Amino acid sequence: MNLLQDGIAEGSVIKTDRATKMVVDGLTETYPIYQVRLDNLYFNDQNDRIATWISQYMTDNGISSFDRSDLEKYNDIIQSFIYNSNPDKIKATQKNIEFIGQQKYGVVLNDGRIIDGNRRFTCLRNLARSNPKFNYFETVILDRDYEHSAKLIKMLELQIQIGEEARVDYNPIDKLAGIYRDIEESHLLTVAEYAKSTNQSEAEIRKQLELSRLLVEFLDAIKAPGQFYIARDLDLNGPLIELLAVLKKVKDEDKRQQVKYIAFTNFLLQPDKDMTRFIRNLKGIVSSVYVDEFIDKEIEMAEEVLDNLPEPGHVTSATIAEVKAKDDAKEELSRTMEVVSNKVKATETRNKPNQMLSKAIDYVDSIDPRIVKKLNEDQIDELKENVSRLEEMLSELKESLQ
Numbered sequence: 001m002n003l004l005q006d007g008i009a010e011g012s013v014i015k016t017d018r019a020t021k022m023v024v025d026g027l028t029e030t031y032p033i034y035q036v037r038l039d040n041l042y043f044n045d046q047n048d049r050i051a052t053w054i055s056q057y058m059t060d061n062g063i064s065s066f067d068r069s070d071l072e073k074y075n076d077i078i079q080s081f082i083y084n085s086n087p088d089k090i091k092a093t094q095k096n097i098e099f100i101g102q103q104k105y106g107v108v109l110n111d112g113r114i115i116d117g118n119r120r121f122t123c124l125r126n127l128a129r130s131n132p133k134f135n136y137f138e139t140v141i142l143d144r145d146y147e148h149s150a151k152l153i154k155m156l157e158l159q160i161q162i163g164e165e166a167r168v169d170y171n172p173i174d175k176l177a178g179i180y181r182d183i184e185e186s187h188l189l190t191v192a193e194y195a196k197s198t199n200q201s202e203a204e205i206r207k208q209l210e211l212s213r214l215l216v217e218f219l220d221a222i223k224a225p226g227q228f229y230i231a232r233d234l235d236l237n238g239p240l241i242e243l244l245a246v247l248k249k250v251k252d253e254d255k256r257q258q259v260k261y262i263a264f265t266n267f268l269l270q271p272d273k274d275m276t277r278f279i280r281n282l283k284g285i286v287s288s289v290y291v292d293e294f295i296d297k298e299i300e301m302a303e304e305v306l307d308n309l310p311e312p313g314h315v316t317s318a319t320i321a322e323v324k325a326k327d328d329a330k331e332e333l334s335r336t337m338e339v340v341s342n343k344v345k346a347t348e349t350r351n352k353p354n355q356m357l358s359k360a361i362d363y364v365d366s367i368d369p370r371i372v373k374k375l376n377e378d379q380i381d382e383l384k385e386n387v388s389r390l391e392e393m394l395s396e397l398k399e400s401l402q
Helices: 003-010 048-061 071-085 087-100 118-128 150-164 172-185 191-198 202-221 228-233 237-247 253-269 275-280 282-286 291-307 317-326 329-365 377-401
Strands: 013-024 027-037 106-109 114-116 136-142
Touching: 003 013, 003 027, 013 136, 013 150, 048 071, 048 150, 048 172, 048 228, 071 087, 071 118, 087 118, 106 150, 114 118, 114 150, 118 136, 150 191, 172 191, 172 202, 172 228, 172 237, 191 202, 202 228, 202 237, 202 253, 228 317, 237 253, 237 275, 237 282, 253 275, 253 282, 253 291, 253 317, 253 329, 275 282, 282 291, 282 329, 291 329
Parallel strands: 106 136
Antiparallel strands: 013 027, 027 136, 106 114
């Protein structure tokens, strides 16, 4: 349906006396606000906020796109993702709308696709089932369609959902999935365009893109390509950030690949409740003389675990849970990490005196004798006392070395 023509003509779209200013395609214009009957609208399945839920549904149902011939059924499916992504937020918003009505307008395309306002639309659909006064969604209508304005619409959606709204309730794995899809996979946006739309720096987007590539590598390694919801269920955002930092410390390409797949296996089996801290321990290991010992002990187990996973198309969160419950490698991976980490810590402790003394030498060496000559009498007396104290401490240290 064309909302601005057919909808207005049949009375299911009503223009209000209110308007708002919006920036679209770099231009600030005033847009009227309409009341649109709910059955004329539908959720946006390209919304990055629910990217992992979309991937899970498509995997579970063996589909690559949604059928919108039955709009009510389609909306019910997508609404379940909206609700499950943040049920507390939905409940709070619904209660607020029930008491004071819809306070913030949405943004929809002329064919009814919702660009901003998924939660509000969800709440109104729920409320309208028992009270017809909630059967209208207040929104701006953009005279565009997604197919011919995909890039513009995506930039507008990002601007509204990430650039303007609080980012704390945006699942980081959904965000990584969206960045990968929009920049790397479809090439819909460049890094610069994504950064501009989300009010972030290009450096920040490049880092997130790097994380998203690492995430895709993990999913490929566990034979679950494109199933981003698995990373969401495993809560991998923190571990991915730590792994990226670890890999940058490994200069040898072969070792880097081995460490990566060892980490992927640990991601999968999760031998520790705090996997972010667990992976952080790798930083010390890969920079130590024990890195080869660690790789030798874990790489064979990692390869065996990954090779024995079901074939692509059969790996789900449920099968991963079964692997985690049955695989004995989980305890062995944990023991190896603990043993090697303790060796690294012991070495660091033994090296601590030398490191501290080296720093002291650097500090003393940085004192400019020309400045000393300009000190006043009190400052010189204080300096002499400190030098004497330092001499005594060095003398005591020499005696302990003999």
